[in-house]
Amino acid sequence: MKEYNKEGQLAKEIEQKTAQIPSDVFLWSSISAMAVSAVLKIVGKDETALFIGQWAAPFLLFGVYNKIVKTQGSDKED
Template identity: 45%
Template structure:
């Protein structure tokens, strides 16, 4: 019996290179690089705790009867987590 689970697994172990920037309009501006450098200094856990904090605040406001404000703040965790993913991508792949 063959111990290999997936005989085609070696085929997926390719090293992919980043696509080069061919035109100047696809390049990054100085402002974009500055924002990426500054956001890379922020720990990823900050975004996680901020999103959890907004969920707790939304729940507290909902229980306090402030429904409209609760729903408004309840929409924040998704974008905060998306910013955390962007932050992680900038840290992992760097500014391109």
């Protein structure tokens, strides 16, 4: 049997809290960031549009992390 490094207490607490957030929150946050960015681009706020538009990918990555935590959890084999 393989021995894995155990997660620290802080990681466990973060995972417990983030697992409570519905996955839809991250998806809709990403879509909203893209929509706001598009509107800002249309009205000529190019730099702000780029800044807000860059939020979409991190929101989706948070969603992936959220899903992994919900399915695998911290030290699942404990």
